[in-house]
Amino acid sequence: xxxxxxxxxxxxxxxxxxxxxxxxxxxxxxxxxxxxxxxxxxxxxxxxxxxxxxxxxxxxxxxxxxxxxxxxxxxxxxxxxxxxxxxxxxxxxxxxxxxxxxxxxxxxxxxxxxxxxxxxxxxxxxxxxxxxxxxxxxxxxxxxxxxxxxxxxxxxxxxxxxxxxxxxxxxxxxxxxxxxxxxxxxxxxxxxxxxxxxxxxxxxxxxxxxxxxxxxxxxxxxxxxxxxxxxxxxxxxxxxxxxxxxxxxxxxxxxxxxxxxxxxxxxxxxxxxxxxxxxxxxxxxxxxxxxxxxxxxxxxxxxxxxxxxxxxxxxxxxxxxxxxxx
Numbered sequence: 016x017x018x019x020x021x022x023x024x025x026x027x028x029x030x031x032x033x034x035x036x037x038x039x040x041x042x043x044x045x046x047x048x049x050x051x052x053x054x055x056x057x058x059x060x061x062x063x064x065x066x067x068x069x070x071x072x073x074x075x076x077x078x079x080x081x082x083x084x085x086x087x088x089x090x091x092x093x094x095x096x097x098x099x100x101x102x103x104x105x106x107x108x109x110x111x112x113x114x115x116x117x118x119x120x121x122x123x124x125x126x127x128x129x130x131x132x133x134x135x136x137x138x139x140x141x142x143x144x145x146x147x148x149x150x151x152x153x154x155x156x157x158x159x160x161x162x163x164x165x166x167x168x169x170x171x172x173x174x175x176x177x178x179x180x181x182x183x184x185x186x187x188x189x190x191x192x193x194x195x196x197x198x199x200x201x202x203x204x205x206x207x208x209x210x211x212x213x214x215x216x217x218x219x220x221x222x223x224x225x226x227x228x229x230x231x232x233x234x235x236x237x238x239x240x241x242x243x244x245x246x247x248x249x250x251x252x253x254x255x256x257x258x259x260x261x262x263x264x265x266x267x268x269x270x271x272x273x274x275x276x277x278x279x280x281x282x283x284x285x286x287x288x289x290x291x292x293x294x295x296x297x298x299x300x301x302x303x304x305x306x307x308x309x310x311x312x313x314x315x316x317x318x319x320x321x322x323x324x325x326x327x328x329x330x331x332x333x334x335x336x337x338x339x340x341x
Contacts (some may be wrong), residue, residue: 057262060273064094071106072098072170077253077271079303086251086273087294088226090116090301090308091176094255094269097124102167105159110330111338113149114318115184115301115308117225120145121211121232122172123255123288126163131155132328135190141172142195144211146222150179150186152318156333173255173290175230177212178301178308183225193221205239205283208232213294214246227295235259235283243279243291250274250293257287305341 060083064075078085078092100106106127120127126140131147132154139145147155159168179186199218201208210218213228220230229247235257243250251273252259258267260282266272281289299310307315321327323340 057275057277057279058264058272059275060271061266062271062273064269064271067093071100071104072096074174075269078175083273084303085178085297085301086292087247087249088177088179088228088297089175089230089251089292089294090178090297090303091174092253092271092292093174094253095170095172095174097171098169100159100168100170102165105164105168106157106170107159108157109336109338110154110156110333111306112152112154112318112322112327113147113306113308114152114314115149115179115310117146117148117177117179118155119175119177119212119230120157120172121175122170124171125169126160127157127170127172128160129155129157129190130330130333131188131190132330133188133190134331135192136332137190137192139192140195142198142209144191144193144198144220144222146191146193146212148179148186148189148191148223148225150183150188152321152327153188154327154330154337156330158333173253175292176308177224177228178297180226181298181310184309184314186225191223197221203241205236206241207234208291215291224294226297229291229293231291233289233291235281235287235289237283237286239283241281241283243274243281245277247293248276248295250279250291252281253290253292255288255290257283257285257289259287259289260284 062077062080064077067074067076075094122141129137129145199210201216201218209232210220212220212222212230213224215231251271253271254266254268256268302312304315307318309315
């Protein structure tokens with residue numbers, strides 16, 4: 016049943032200064048399907064993911080939207096898969112640039128080989144974290160390894176971007192890999208929570224975040240009641256699998272629930288997997304164009320020109336092709 020308090024965002028309201036793309040070879044497109052809740056509701060926004068074809072598979076995108084461009088520092092959020100690719104077919108995101116953000120790759124299934132212009136060459140597997148700080152500029156690629164490609168790669172995970180604070184937008188780029196065994200795990204009645212980045216439930220991730228950050232992978236047993244406190248200024252829950260209930264409403268997979276301040280209770284209607292995202296409100300506005308995030312449109316224009324004229328560094332071991340500027 017449709018909530019009469021919800022207001023669906025119409026395509027005509029789109030602000031054309033914001034464009035976004037997961038697979039950098041795709042033309043910019045808009046994420047719609049968000050709704051705004053009444054001020055008395057503990058839920059501020061409900062965002063229904065939109066499917067995007069990125070070549071070899073489909074992703075479900077929830078951030079950015081016209082009404083909610085970010086939650087805490089999270090400015091981009093894609094759910095990849097689950098997908099089983101045919102033998103001989105793999106994930107191939109060719110070299111492409113970033114500025115002003117950190118990319119976060121987190122897998123539930125499969126593996127991806129990351130290479131970047133810093134010389135990093137790292138395979139990521141379920142539970143591991145690849146955290147790449149683009150800062151003033153970096154180039155990377157993500158591909159399936161030879162063995163899973165030959166047998167038919169399986170991919171399921173989350174790709175997200177975290178915008179950097181104003182005073183860190185031009186920081187030196189760097190790459191961190193954290194093995195799953197190093198990620199703090201908090202176990203509660205009926206729930207297992209891995210603190211991917213930032214702080215939650217008294218635990219701190221080893222990832223070097225630039226601002227207060229909340230990023231948690233939680234698995235909930237059917238019937239479990241999950242308490243989300245108000246440690247962080249902005250918070251949202253994305254339902255990866257299963258279904259949950261909150262404030263008398265039910266939410267299925269592919270839905271992001273953005274909360275107002277205050278404690279929140281979430282009930283797992285089925286065995287569920289959710290991602291909890293958020294943190295401190297970002298300082299100032301951010302523009303997103305293609306794979307670039309910045310507080311300055313002029314800086315984005317310079318990054319576009321640098322990529323067009325091949326001023327970005329190459330990716331060692333993956334420098335024979337690249338994704339052109341749309």
